[in-house]
Amino acid sequence: MDSYMDNLVRSFSQINKTLAGVIEANRGQGTGLYGMYNDAHFLSIKLLNHAVSMNKIFQSTDLIELDGLSLSFCDYSSIIALARSSIETYLVFFWLFISPKSISERNLTYLSWRLTGSNLRLKFSSLKDENDPVMAAEKTHNQELMRKIKRSAEWKRMSAGKRDSYLKRLKQNHGVRPQWNDLIVASELSNGFKYTYKFFCEHAHSGRTAVCQIYTSHNDIVAQRQMCGLPLKMVRFVIACLIIDYSKLFKPSAKWLSANEEHYQRALLHSDLAKIGLG
Missing domain, CATH: 1.10.287 (Helix Hairpins)
Known part of the structure; x- marks a missing residue:
């Protein structure tokens, strides 16, 4: 991988750890089996699971053919599908618990x-x-x-x-x-999320763009990984936003975040970048 992708993957893993930290800080707080805050908690775990899966898929998959030939590939399409679901998960969290x-x-x-x-x-x-x-x-x-x-x-x-x-x-x-684009506006995510989300949907729906990208990179795992830059970056942004919003709901998580300055600054930086469209 080039230095940009190295740094992005490292940053993505770090923000995952921060989300895991704020979620773990709230473990066993008795939110109730069907309570509103219990659903907020498990929506956050849903997003964390997506992110961890994206990280794992990015590392590539070895496929053993019947004739013994070993093939390795990075399933960019699966990462796109998980990225789309990650954005939707954050937007639902925002709509339910932050926007009202x-x-x-x-x-x-x-x-x-x-x-x-x-x-x-x-x-x-x-x-x-x-x-x-x-x-x-x-x-x-x-x-x-x-x-x-x-x-x-x-x-x-x-x-x-x-x-x-x-x-x-x-x-x-x-x-x-509301419609997803309306939630992107309400959550103050940058306009880039509108176009990125539309692109992710096109890929998830097996549009021509998806086929072209697979065609041009199917024998090149380096190219496949490089195409993962956009979904990794956008999910890093929504994870950071979720960390900040989650901590508004749960005091143990806010306390953990304030006690871990490096994690707090990381989440704050990327949540700000998500709204101004940089990074």
Whole structure:
């Protein structure tokens, strides 16, 4: 690898360690099995798992052919897919726990997100026997979430027209979650994230760009690794943003970060760079 990629991979590994540190600092804090903060915790672990997997894939894979020929490659396409999911994971975390302007708004947003998941599970369960106990429990859970939404302070402040519109959006596959580009703007990530995210989607959807890049690099592991620079850099940015935001929610994590100056400065630097579009 060249010096740029060496430094980037080293920096990526370091920011992963910082995220692991703030998550570990919050271990065993009793957030509750189905609590809002428990979901915040495991969304963060989801992003960490993606990042660790990206790092592992980058190291290359040895494939043994039947004739004994050993091939080595870096699966750039998998790294792109993980990078896309990493950006989405951070944006959902931001939308649920950082963006709301009040506790009541956060409660409604969180309940609506959970209801969307329940609606999807019911769609998957539609092929089962309607008397299936798991399906019955999900229906009960779904109904209870809807009751909580309608009892919430934010719901009561809505006009009748806004309530009708909100109910229609709740039935969509992504529920009331804003579009990804709108969340990129709301989270104050740089405009570069809009174009990068679109590119990652094009690759994940097996567009022509994905095929061309694989064609031009399929016999060159150095070229494959160099193409990983963009996804590694963008995920490093969102990890840094998540570290700062996660520490706003969990006091043990904020305490750990303040006690580890090097980790704090690393997260602060890259979260700032994520918003001004440098790095």
